[in-house]
Amino acid sequence: MKTVFFYGGTDIRVEESSIPQPGPGEALVRVRAAGVCGSDLHNYRGNRPATSQVPWQQGHELAGEIAALGPRVSGLEIGQRVAVEAEHLLGCGNCRWCSQGQNQLCPNRSLINGEKHSSHGFSQYDVCVAENLHPIGDHISFAEAALLDCYACGVHAMNRSPVPDGETAAIIGAGAIAMTLGQILKASGSCRVVMIGTRPEPLQIAVASGAADETVCLADQNPVEATLALTGGEGAAVTFETVGGTSQLIAQAASMTRRGGSVSVLGLFTAPQEIDPALAMQRELTFRWSNSFSSWPAGPASVRNSEYVTALELMEAGKLQPRPLVTHEFGIGEIGEAFAAADSKSTSGAIRVMVIP
Numbered sequence: 001m002k003t004v005f006f007y008g009g010t011d012i013r014v015e016e017s018s019i020p021q022p023g024p025g026e027a028l029v030r031v032r033a034a035g036v037c038g039s040d041l042h043n044y045r046g047n048r049p050a051t052s053q054v055p056w057q058q059g060h061e062l063a064g065e066i067a068a069l070g071p072r073v074s075g076l077e078i079g080q081r082v083a084v085e086a087e088h089l090l091g092c093g094n095c096r097w098c099s100q101g102q103n104q105l106c107p108n109r110s111l112i113n114g115e116k117h118s119s120h121g122f123s124q125y126d127v128c129v130a131e132n133l134h135p136i137g138d139h140i141s142f143a144e145a146a147l148l149d150c151y152a153c154g155v156h157a158m159n160r161s162p163v164p165d166g167e168t169a170a171i172i173g174a175g176a177i178a179m180t181l182g183q184i185l186k187a188s189g190s191c192r193v194v195m196i197g198t199r200p201e202p203l204q205i206a207v208a209s210g211a212a213d214e215t216v217c218l219a220d221q222n223p224v225e226a227t228l229a230l231t232g233g234e235g236a237a238v239t240f241e242t243v244g245g246t247s248q249l250i251a252q253a254a255s256m257t258r259r260g261g262s263v264s265v266l267g268l269f270t271a272p273q274e275i276d277p278a279l280a281m282q283r284e285l286t287f288r289w290s291n292s293f294s295s296w297p298a299g300p301a302s303v304r305n306s307e308y309v310t311a312l313e314l315m316e317a318g319k320l321q322p323r324p325l326v327t328h329e330f331g332i333g334e335i336g337e338a339f340a341a342a343d344s345k346s347t348s349g350a351i352r353v354m355v356i357p
Contacts, residue, residue, distance in 0.1 A: 001016070001017060001018070001019050001123065001124040001125050002014055002015075002016065002123070002124050002332050002333070002357065003015055003016070003017040003057065003120070003122075003123040003124070004057065004059070004122035004123060004332065004335050004355075005055035005056070005057060006043065006055055006056050006057070006058060007054055007055045008043065008054060009043065009044065009045075009046050010044060010336075010339070012044075012335055012336055012339060013055070014332060014333055014335060017123075019124075019125050020125065020126075020127045021068070021070075021127070022068055022069065022070030022073075022127050023070050023071075023127070024070055024071045024072045025070060025071075025072055025073060025129065025130055025131070026070040026073070026127050026128065026129060026130055027066050027067075027068065027069050027070060027073055027076060027127070027128055027130045027133060028066070028067045028068040028069075028070075028125055028126075028127055028128075029062075029064040029065065029066060029067060029082065029084060029125065029126050029127075029128050029133070030064045030065045030066075030067045030124065030125055031059075031062055031063075031064040031121055031123060031124060031125065031126055031357045032063060032064040032065060032142035032356065032357070033062065033063050033064070033141075033142035033143040033145070033146040033329075033354050033355070033356055034059040034061060034062040034121030034122055034146060034354065034355045034357065035059075035061035035062075035121075035143075035146045035147060035149070035150075035176070035352050035353065035354055035355075036061075036338055036339060036342040036352070036353040036354075036355065037060065037061055037149070037150075037176075038175065038176075038177065038244070038268070039268060040058055040059070040339075040342075041339070041342060041343055042268070042270070044339055044343060045343065057118070057120040057122065057123060058118065058119075058120070058121075058122060059119060059120055059121025059122035059123070059355070060086035060087070060088055060118065060119040060121060060149060061086070061121060061146045061147065061148075061149040061150065062083075062084045062119060062121030062126070062146050063081075063082065063083045063084060063136065063142040063143075063145035063146045063148075064081075064082065064084065064126075064142060065079060065080065065081055065082070066078050066079060066080045066082060066133070067125065069130075070130070073130045076130060076133060076135075080135055081135065081136050081137075081138070081142070081145075082133040082134055082135055082136060082145075083133075083134045083136050083145040083146070083148045083312060084119060084121075084126070084128050084132060084133060084134075085132040085133075085134065085148075085149075085152075085308050086118075086119050086132075086149055086292075087110065087117045087118055087119045087128065087129060087132060088109070088110045088117065088118045088119065089103055089104055089109065089110070089292055089293070089294070090103065090109065090110055090112060090117055090129065090132070091103030091104075091106035091108075091109055092106050092107075092108040092109075092111065095107060095108070100298040100299055100304075101294055101295035101296075101298060101299070101301065101304045102294050102295075102298050103294045103295075104156075104291050104292045104293065104294045105291070105294075117129075121146075121355070121357075122332065122335060122355055122357070123332075123357060124332065124357045134148075134308070134309065134312055136312070136316075137316055140315060140316065141323070143322075143323075143326045143329065143354045143356075144315070144322040144323060144326070145315075146354060147176070147180060147322045147325060147326070147352060148308060148311050148312055148315065149308075150176050150177055150179075150180040150352070151180045151183070151184060151311035151314070151315065151320060151322075152292075152293040152307045152308040152310070152311045153177060153180070153181070153266065153290070153292060153293050154177070154180045154181035154182075154183070154184035154185070154311070155184055155188075155293060155296075155307040155308075155310050155311050156290055156291075156292065156293035156294065156296070156307050157181055157240060157264050157266050157290040158181070158184055158185055158188060159296040159297075159307065160264060160288050160290050161238050161240070161262045161264035161286075161288050161290070162189075162238075163185060163189060163191040163237055163238045164191070164237060165189050165190045165191060166190060166191070166192075167191055167192070167236075167237035167238075168191065168192045168193075168194060168230070168231050168236045168237055169185055169191050169192070169193050169194070169236055169237065169238045169239070169240065170193075170194045170195075170196065170227050170235075170236035170238075170239040170240070170253075170256055170257075171193060171194070171195045171196065171212070171239075171240045171242060172196050172223070172239065172240065172241045172242060172243055172249055172252065172253055172267075173195075173196070173197065173241070173242035173243040173267070174195055174196070174197030174198070174199070174202040174203055174206055174215075174351075175202075175242065175243070175345070175351060175352075176325055176351050176352040177242045177266055177267075178195060178197075178206075178211070178240075178242040178243075179202075179205070179206055179209065179211045179325050179351060180211075180320075180322075180325070181211075181240060181242065181266070182195055182206060182210075182211030182212050183209065183210055183211045183320050183321060184311070184314070184320070186210050186211070186213075187210075187314050187319040187320060188314075191237075192213050192214070193211065193212045193213050193214075194212065194213065194214045194215070194216060194227060194230055194231075194236065195211065195212035195214075195215050195216070196215070196216040196218070196223045196226075196227070197215065197216075197217060197218065198217070198218045198219065198346070199217065199219065199346065200217050200219070201349060202345075202349075202351055203215035203217055205324050205325070205351065208324065209321040209324040209325065210321050211321075214230060216230075223252065223256065224252060224255045224256045227239075227256040228256060231258065234258040234259075235255075235256050235257050235258035235259075235261060236256055236257055236258060236261060237257075237258060237261050237262070238257070238261060238262045238263075238264060239253040239254075239256055239257045239261070239262075239263050239264070240253075240264045240266060241253045241263065241264070241265045241266060241267050242266045242267050243267045244266075244267025244268040244269045244270070245267065245269060245270060245271070246269070246270055246271035248273060248274060249267065249273075250263065250265060250269075250273045250274075250275060250287075251273070251274055251275055251276060253265075254275060254276065254279055254280060254283075254285055254287075255279070257283065257285055258283070259282075259283045259284065260283070260284055260285075261283070261285060261286070262285065262286040262287070262288060263285060263286070263287045263288070264288050264289075264290050265287070265288070265289045265290065266290045275287070293307040293308060294306075294307060295307060296310075324351075325351045325352050326351075326352050326354055327349060327350050327351045327352065327353070328341050328342075328348065328350050328352075328353040328354065329353075329354045329355075329356050330353065330354070330355055330356065331355075331356055331357075332355060332356070332357040334355075335355060338353050338354075338355050339353075341353050
């Protein structure tokens with residue numbers, strides 16, 4: 001089978017490897033679509049040190065068909081179409097956080113029997129933990145199902161920082177995480193969403209796909225002044241930061257958030273951030289980081305719900321519009337072009353780039 005191996009930075013190679021065999025509690029999935037996540041680009045851009053194991057595989061936004069089942073797997077069938085919940089979010093199952101369903105906080109996250117697990121979506125086949133496979137309806141394409149990871153992140157951010165009905169949420173960013181979050185907010189309540197981006201084209205897609213009610217384009221407007229103007233001078237009840245990187249966007253988010261409001265940080269920053277403590281105290285702001293997804297609320301299994309499944313149920317019900325967010329598709333042999341397009345969205349116009357193995 002063809003498999004993508006990452007050697008650090010832009011050194012990405014397609015190589016031949018053996019098709020893996022599923023073990024107990026596992027299934028072999030024929031990957032049909034895998035998204036290039038912003039986190040996939042950190043190594044590509046040199047913002048993270050290379051992993052200790054070179055080369056490595058990645059690709060955690062994926063969907064496909066079950067090709068084989070290992071021992072002790074029930075409830076799944078060969079040929080079944082499935083969305084795959086990312087394996088790097090698997091918890092140890094024994095710690096305080098796992099007992100509450102907060103696997104994303106597990107100190108030993110992604111370790112099973114001392115071995116690190118991750119999804120390998122940039123490959124023609126991947127062995128997956130069977131409990132991470134979720135059947136999807138025929139009306140959902142594989143590329144759309146691969147976006148469920150992004151939608152689940154939006155569910156988690158919304159659960160941690162809910163927007164009251166009738167209030168305004170501001171979203172800094174107009175990428176896939178911002179778009180899926182906006183659609184989740186609109187599908188789950190009656191808030192108003194203002195999306196802030198650098199270019200008009202993705203903002204137009206945001207409105208057309210139901211991810212935003214109004215937009216602010218940085219090419220034409222000051223984001224803080226524009227958001228305050230749209231909210232009668234008060235600011236947003238919740239501001240979601242989805243970009244990360246090196247700019248001082250948490251401070252910007254605080255400046256456009258109303259008194260008593262919240263700032264939710266989804267973006268992964270690669271430079272220290274500064275917050276004006278006088279402004280934060282004056283407005284009595286709440287800052288919450290949102291790390292991936294798990295289940296909600298935290299507590300016994302009888303009271304919590306999978307945030308990934310919540311996203312899937314909304315998609316199955318037709319309450320989300322994933323198709324407009326998939327702007328580019330590349331074959332596995334074009335993995336270099338796929339990463340280049342995802343890395344330079346201002347040139348390519350990409351929102352979410354999909355690799356079709």
